[in-house]
Amino acid sequence: MTEQQQAGNNLDPWYHHYSERAAGLRASEVRALFAVASRPEVVSLAGGMPFVSALPQDLVIDAMDRVMVEQGAVALQYGSGQGIPRFREQILEVMALEGISANADDVVVTTGSQHALELVSKLFLDPGDIVIAEGPSYVTAMVIFRSYQADVDHVPMDEHGMIPEALREHIARLRATGRTIKLLYTVPTFQNPAGVTLSWERRLEILEIARENGILVLEDNPYGLLYFDRKAPDAMRSVEEDGVIYLGTFSKTLAPGFRMGWALAPHAIREKLVLANEAAVLSPSSFSQLVISEYLSRADWKAQIDTFRGVYAERKQAMVSALGEYLPQLSWTNPAGGFYVWVTLPEPLDSKAMLPRAVKELVAYTPGTAFYADGNGRQNIRLSFCYPTPEQIRLGIRRLTTVIQGELDLLETFAGTGALDMVQGGAQFTSPPPNVS
Amino acid sequence: MTEQQQAGNNLDPWYHHYSERAAGLRASEVRALFAVASRPEVVSLAGGMPFVSALPQDLVIDAMDRVMVEQGAVALQYGSGQGIPRFREQILEVMALEGISANADDVVVTTGSQHALELVSKLFLDPGDIVIAEGPSYVTAMVIFRSYQADVDHVPMDEHGMIPEALREHIARLRATGRTIKLLYTVPTFQNPAGVTLSWERRLEILEIARENGILVLEDNPYGLLYFDRKAPDAMRSVEEDGVIYLGTFSKTLAPGFRMGWALAPHAIREKLVLANEAAVLSPSSFSQLVISEYLSRADWKAQIDTFRGVYAERKQAMVSALGEYLPQLSWTNPAGGFYVWVTLPEPLDSKAMLPRAVKELVAYTPGTAFYADGNGRQNIRLSFCYPTPEQIRLGIRRLTTVIQGELDLLETFAGTGALDMVQGGAQFTSPPPNVS
Numbered sequence: 001m002t003e004q005q006q007a008g009n010n011l012d013p014w015y016h017h018y019s020e021r022a023a024g025l026r027a028s029e030v031r032a033l034f035a036v037a038s039r040p041e042v043v044s045l046a047g048g049m050p051f052v053s054a055l056p057q058d059l060v061i062d063a064m065d066r067v068m069v070e071q072g073a074v075a076l077q078y079g080s081g082q083g084i085p086r087f088r089e090q091i092l093e094v095m096a097l098e099g100i101s102a103n104a105d106d107v108v109v110t111t112g113s114q115h116a117l118e119l120v121s122k123l124f125l126d127p128g129d130i131v132i133a134e135g136p137s138y139v140t141a142m143v144i145f146r147s148y149q150a151d152v153d154h155v156p157m158d159e160h161g162m163i164p165e166a167l168r169e170h171i172a173r174l175r176a177t178g179r180t181i182k183l184l185y186t187v188p189t190f191q192n193p194a195g196v197t198l199s200w201e202r203r204l205e206i207l208e209i210a211r212e213n214g215i216l217v218l219e220d221n222p223y224g225l226l227y228f229d230r231k232a233p234d235a236m237r238s239v240e241e242d243g244v245i246y247l248g249t250f251s252k253t254l255a256p257g258f259r260m261g262w263a264l265a266p267h268a269i270r271e272k273l274v275l276a277n278e279a280a281v282l283s284p285s286s287f288s289q290l291v292i293s294e295y296l297s298r299a300d301w302k303a304q305i306d307t308f309r310g311v312y313a314e315r316k317q318a319m320v321s322a323l324g325e326y327l328p329q330l331s332w333t334n335p336a337g338g339f340y341v342w343v344t345l346p347e348p349l350d351s352k353a354m355l356p357r358a359v360k361e362l363v364a365y366t367p368g369t370a371f372y373a374d375g376n377g378r379q380n381i382r383l384s385f386c387y388p389t390p391e392q393i394r395l396g397i398r399r400l401t402t403v404i405q406g407e408l409d410l411l412e413t414f415a416g417t418g419a420l421d422m423v424q425g426g427a428q429f430t431s432p433p434p435n436v437s
Numbered sequence: 438m439t440e441q442q443q444a445g446n447n448l449d450p451w452y453h454h455y456s457e458r459a460a461g462l463r464a465s466e467v468r469a470l471f472a473v474a475s476r477p478e479v480v481s482l483a484g485g486m487p488f489v490s491a492l493p494q495d496l497v498i499d500a501m502d503r504v505m506v507e508q509g510a511v512a513l514q515y516g517s518g519q520g521i522p523r524f525r526e527q528i529l530e531v532m533a534l535e536g537i538s539a540n541a542d543d544v545v546v547t548t549g550s551q552h553a554l555e556l557v558s559k560l561f562l563d564p565g566d567i568v569i570a571e572g573p574s575y576v577t578a579m580v581i582f583r584s585y586q587a588d589v590d591h592v593p594m595d596e597h598g599m600i601p602e603a604l605r606e607h608i609a610r611l612r613a614t615g616r617t618i619k620l621l622y623t624v625p626t627f628q629n630p631a632g633v634t635l636s637w638e639r640r641l642e643i644l645e646i647a648r649e650n651g652i653l654v655l656e657d658n659p660y661g662l663l664y665f666d667r668k669a670p671d672a673m674r675s676v677e678e679d680g681v682i683y684l685g686t687f688s689k690t691l692a693p694g695f696r697m698g699w700a701l702a703p704h705a706i707r708e709k710l711v712l713a714n715e716a717a718v719l720s721p722s723s724f725s726q727l728v729i730s731e732y733l734s735r736a737d738w739k740a741q742i743d744t745f746r747g748v749y750a751e752r753k754q755a756m757v758s759a760l761g762e763y764l765p766q767l768s769w770t771n772p773a774g775g776f777y778v779w780v781t782l783p784e785p786l787d788s789k790a791m792l793p794r795a796v797k798e799l800v801a802y803t804p805g806t807a808f809y810a811d812g813n814g815r816q817n818i819r820l821s822f823c824y825p826t827p828e829q830i831r832l833g834i835r836r837l838t839t840v841i842q843g844e845l846d847l848l849e850t851f852a853g854t855g856a857l858d859m860v861q862g863g864a865q866f867t868s869p870p871p872n873v874s
Contacts, residue, residue, distance in 0.1 A: 012705030013679060014653055017619060019563045019585070025712040052513040060513070061505045068498045076489040076497070076692035111548050111696070111718045118717045122584070126456045143716045147559070148456070182454060216451055242450060255513035257723040259548070268449030275462040279580045280555045280717075281548045286694040288722065 020127070024146040043396035045319075045383040046364040048192070048339055052255050054311050055304065060255070063294040071290055079286040081278035083109025083262070087293040091262050094296075095248060098224050099234030102241075102264050108273045109284045113222060113249035113261030117144050119276040120183070120218060120245055120263065125150040129182040130174055134162050136342070136371030136380070138192045138220065141185060150182065152373035159333070161188060161198030164205040171213050183218045184210050189232045190223040190338025193371045193382035197336055200233040207240045217244045222252050225305050227337035228313040242266050250292055252339075253305050258288040312339065318390035319383060322397035327404065332383075339386040342368075344379055349407055351381045357406065363399035457564070461583040480833035482756075482820040483801040485629070485776055489692045491748050492741065497692070500731040508727055516723040518715035520546025520699070524730040528699050531733075532685060535661050536671030539678075539701050545710045546721045550659060550686035550698030554581050556713040557620070557655060557682055557700065562587040566619040567611055571599050573779070573808030573817070575629045575657065578622055587619065589810035596770070598625060598635030601642040608650055620655045621647050626669045627660040627775025630808045630819035634773055637670040644677045654681045659689050662742050664774035665750040679703050687729055689776075690742050695725040749776065755827035756820060759834035764841065769820075776823035779805075781816055786844055788818045794843065800836035 038044075067075050082088070088104040095102060110116040117140075125131070127149035133142065135154025142152050153174060155167045167184075174181055186206075188198035198206070210217045219236045237246035249261035265273055277284070295301065319341055320334055332343040345351060351367040358365060368380025385393055475481075504512050519525070525541040532539060547553040554577075562568070564586035570579065572591025579589050590611060592604045604621075611618055623643075625635035635643070647654045656673045674683035686698035702710055714721070732738065756778055757771055769780040782788060788804040795802060805817025822830055 012703075014703065014706055017561060017651075017653060018709070019559065019561050019566075021563075022560045022709060022713075025560075025709060025716060027712060049515055053510050055513065057505050057509045060509070061502060064501050064505070065498060068494050068501070072494040072497070073490050074694075076492065076694040078486055078688075078693045111552075111722075114719045115548075115717055122456070123459045123462070124454060124456055126458075129456075140716060140719065147713070147716050216454060251515075255724075256515045256719075257511075257513040259718060259720075259722040266449075266451065269451055272455070272459060272462060275464060276459075276584070279462060279577060279584050280552055281696060282551045282577065282693075283696075285548075285696040285722065285725065287692075288724070 021147055021149050024149055025143070042359065042362050042364050043388060043392050043399065044364045045385070045388065045393070045396050045400075046366045047387060048384055049387045050252050050256060050308070050339075051311055051387055052257070054307055055255060059295060059299045059304070060291070063291050063298065066298075067287070067290045067294050075287045075290045077286055079283040079289070081283050082274045083107065083284055084286065084289045084293065087289045088262075090293055090296045091248070094225075094253070095235070095237075095246070095264065097302075098221070098232070099238030100246065100264070101238070106264055106267055106270045108263045108265065108270055108277060109289060110261050110263060110277060111281060111284055112251060112256070112259040113220065113247040113263075114140065115259075115277075115280070116247045116261055116263040116273075117141050117218075117220070119273055119280065121145055121148045121150070123269070123272050123276055124182050124216070126180075126182075128180070130179045131183045131185050132167070132170060132174075132181060132215070133185040134187070134191060134194070135374075136193050136368060136377055136382075137185065137373075138187055139370045141220065142371075142373050145185075146373070151179075153181075154372060154374060154376070157191070157194055157196055159196055161191070161196050161202055162186060162206060164202055164209060167206060167209055171209070171215070181213070181215050184215050185218045185220065186236075187220045187222075188236055189221055190226065190335055190340075192223070192338070193340050193366070193368075194342040195333040195335030195338060195340045196342075197232055198236075203233060203236050204239065207236055207243065211240070211243055215243075218247070219244050220247045222247075222249045223338035225253055226309055226312055226339075228309065228316060229336065232337060237264060245269060253308065254292060254295065254301070258292060259285070260288050260292055309337075312337075312386060315385040315388070315390055315393060316341070318393045319385040319397065322394045326397055326401040330404070339384050341383045341385065343381045343383055345381065345404070346408070347379065348411065349404065350378045352378055354403060354407055358400065358403045361399045361403050363396045363403070365400070458584055458586050461586055462580070463583075479796065479799050479801050480825060480829050480836065481801045482822070482825065482830070482833050482837075483803045484824060485821055486824045487689050487693060487745070487776075488748055488824055489694070491744055492692060496732060496736045496741070497728070500728050500735065503735075504724070504727045504731050512724045512727045514723055516720040516726070518720050519711045520544065520721055521723065521726045521730065524726045525699075527730055527733045528685070531662075531690070532672070532674075532683070532701065534739075535658070535669070536675030537683065537701070538675070543701055543704055543707045545700045545702065545707055545714060546726060547698050547700060547714060548718060548721055549688060549693070549696040550657065550684040550700075551577065552696075552714075552717070553684045553698055553700040553710075554578050554655075554657070556710055556717065558582055558585045558587070560706070560709055560713055561619050561653070563617075563619075565617070567616045568620045568622050569604070569607060569611075569618060569652070570622040571624070571628060571631070572811075573630050573805060573814055573819075574622065574810075575624055576807045578657065579808075579810050582622075583810070588616075590618075591809060591811060591813070594628070594631060594633055596633055598628070598633050598639055599623060599643060601639055601646060604643060604646055608646070608652070618650070618652050621652050622655045622657065623673075624657045624659075625673055626658055627663065627772055627777075629660070629775070630777050630803070630805075631779040632770040632772030632775060632777045633779075634669055635673075640670060640673050641676065644673055644680065648677070648680055655684070656681050657684045659684075659686045660775035662690055663746055663749055663776075665746065665753060666773065669774060674701060682706060690745065691729060691732065691738070695729060696722070697725050697729055746774075749774075749823060752822040752825070752827055752830060753778070755830045756822040756834065759831045763834055763838040767841070776821050778820045778822065780818045780820055782818065782841070783845070784816065785848065786841065787815045789815055791840060791844055795837065795840045798836045798840050800833045800840070802837070
């Protein structure tokens with residue numbers, strides 16, 4: 001080891017050996033929160049864990065036992081890097097519910113849709129490339145993009161999702177500065193974290209903008225089937241085959257413990273995704289594939305999704321009712337499906353600075369800053385209603401009310417004294433993201 | 438899309454959008470073989486599939502049912518990115534069999550040890566970096582290294598494994614040309630594909646060379662517990678904590694269908710591996726972890742490994758006996774464990790050119806070229822004895838004898854006519870690898 005290496009980091013003798021991209025792998029804010037929020041006395045409105053207890057375990061046990069008895073040697077063995085053909089056919093049936101017509105040969109089974117995000121990023125992103133995403137966007141997608149040294153450019157949303165005119169402006173501005181835009185990443189339905197849904201008209205318009213500009217769309221749709229009152233608009237992939245990579249998962253409609261998701265990709269891209277999948281894991285778990293395949297064959301899986309929809313609809317209602325009752329001075333989104341409500345705090349509250357006090361009051365949330373690559377989001381918090389019961393949700397919102405009221409009282413006390421800057425931990429970010437300008 | 442993009446590849450409109458590293462993701466030779474060898478009439482000595490039928494399915498079914506009844510909600514849920522603590526403790530017991538003493542906090546559970554290879558490569562490899570590996574080496578490790586734009590430098594082996602003096606020379610030569618050596622990748626025990634085992638003395642010497650030169654050792658040990666007559670030397674990690682990342686797997690001692698492996702890493706590296714794992718898959722499968730954990734708790738897993746050892750020892754014996762009987766003019770390694778025999782053909786036979794004729798005779802093998810990054814290996818073939826029965830192995834070797842004898846007859850017929858060059862498909866590679874010189 002050279003002296004220079006030793007000087008770098010006394011705790012890690014390999015400090016100077018990491019790849020350049022490794023610098024982009026930093027712990028997300030959500031990660032630290034998981035540790036805090038796992039204490040039983042804390043009401044966690046932070047995580048995104050589905051309520052798997054609503055899944056009858058007999059259904060899973062029956063599927064497992066049948067797989068082991070009838071296809072044990074296949075379930076225990078390596079499989080193909082693309083996934084089991086019959087399972088890919090069944091995935092077509094799931095996607096058909098959102099208007100997608102496709103060929104099983106274009107489906108790649110992945111270790112959760114998270115791994116599809118990783119593989120797509122590995123295939124497409126060079127250092128300095130741009131990924132356009134909603135602002136705010138899914139935190140662990142942005143962690144991956146950054147881990148391949150790409151920059152995220154956030155396009156703003158309103159209650160109908162990403163704003164097409166803003167997208168046009170961002171593309172023009174990025175191109176004018178010579179940046180290469182590789183992907184348009186979107187969670188169009190019941191977005192994480194904002195809970196909003198891209199309207200059908202905007203889906204068409206955004207696809208058109210992407211087509212005009214030769215930008216590949218990465219449509220991430222974990223929540224689409226978890227609508228409350230009425231079906232969401234069909235997937236963007238339903239009207240555009242060649243310009244969309246579509247990602248789906250069984251984590252929310254069945255259970256995340258199997259780590260089973262998929263990508264549906266244009267044919268040539270699919271071939272490369274399979275190679276990347278083989279390099280990364282040789283093959284996705286045969287066992288998990290067959291168990292889910294058996295479950296889809298035998299169980300009434302659509303009725304099970306209805307059960308989940310009912311559970312989450314009730315919890316969403318509990319959350320927005322409690323917000324209306326206790327915190328009418330705030331504003332929030334009222335999602336038509338999915339897991340999340342996006343709350344805007346009154347100025348000048350700072351969601352990140354407020355979090356330790358919230359945890360002291362035994363309620364956890366995710367500060368909005370986690371969902372921006374550019375420091376925005378201090379005025380926002382993401383509240384999850386997927387896992388806690390309606391009673392816990394009401395309790396959590398009551399505790400949150402105590403916190404917010406305490407903050408507002410504190411701010412009022414110190415108003416005009418100059419102490420506010422410290423309390424808030426810095427100014428709001430309202431200028432364009434640094435990676436754009 | 439620009440005209441230039443359209444001109445690139447008519448079949449793939451996204452051809453010019455891939456990352457630079459995507460060019461390194463090419464189908465391996467083993468991949469194409471899997472398709473060919475899967476026809477039932479072909480005796481495949483090509484793949485590396487463990488013989489999972491030797492695992493009593495009751496053991497797995499019992500573990501699964503108990504997990505679902507007692508811990509169903511955990512099994513179906515997301516978990517931590519590092520893996521379940523109790524499972525990591527049990528992994529320590531497995532590693533203790535090869536002399537490793539470690540802390541469960543330094544273990545990261547991965548989606549097969551293949552994914553540990555991927556994560557380590559992502560963390561350490563920049564374009565142009567060098568990974569030193571045995572020549573020949575594990576094909577899908579090299580696919581990963583190449584996918585991160587690193588070059589593999591092969592250090593030769595003899596019957597005692599990698600030759601330390603050659604390693605010193607290669608390091609000196611690479612450094613003299615300004616190359617950065619990031620990893621020393623080795624499968625020290627029952628190597629894939631060569632079947633040889635690094636002696637204890639050489640393990641110490643190679644660790645010393647790595648330490649002197651500040652090179653991190655990546656010890657990949659899927660086969661270590663599958664010895665035939667007597668235990669293999671202890672793992673390299675048993676005597677070197679700070680300079681070794683150790684990779685293990687349940688794919689060979691239990692079943693690959695669960696996709697469960699692990700990395701044991703120096704502490705600071707372990708932290709980064711967890712972040713990379715979280716970005717890639719959020720968390721390894723809770724379900725697979727708990728099933729294996731339950732199996733390790735309740736079943737006599739060491740006796741099960743003994744069963745596997747017995748199966749593979751018998752098959753290895755069938756293979757070397759058949760080689761001695763039918764092909765005494767060839768030379769081959771006689772492994773003390775693992776899955777593979779490495780055969781050297783008489784000059785000037787070409788294993789790659791010969792393969793189609795072998796498949797015509799209904800026997801498949803992996804040509805040696807698959808295991809070199811530099812075009813070497815035409816005179817070698819890898820034969821797997823893990824999956825076929827002893828009878829199939831004898832049949833396969835008899836068919837191979839027909840192929841080799843036919844090739845030799847053909848060569849004799851055309852000797853001196855100048856037609857040989859076409860038959861062989863090119864000269865042997867005996868010069869130093871192009872990426873070294």
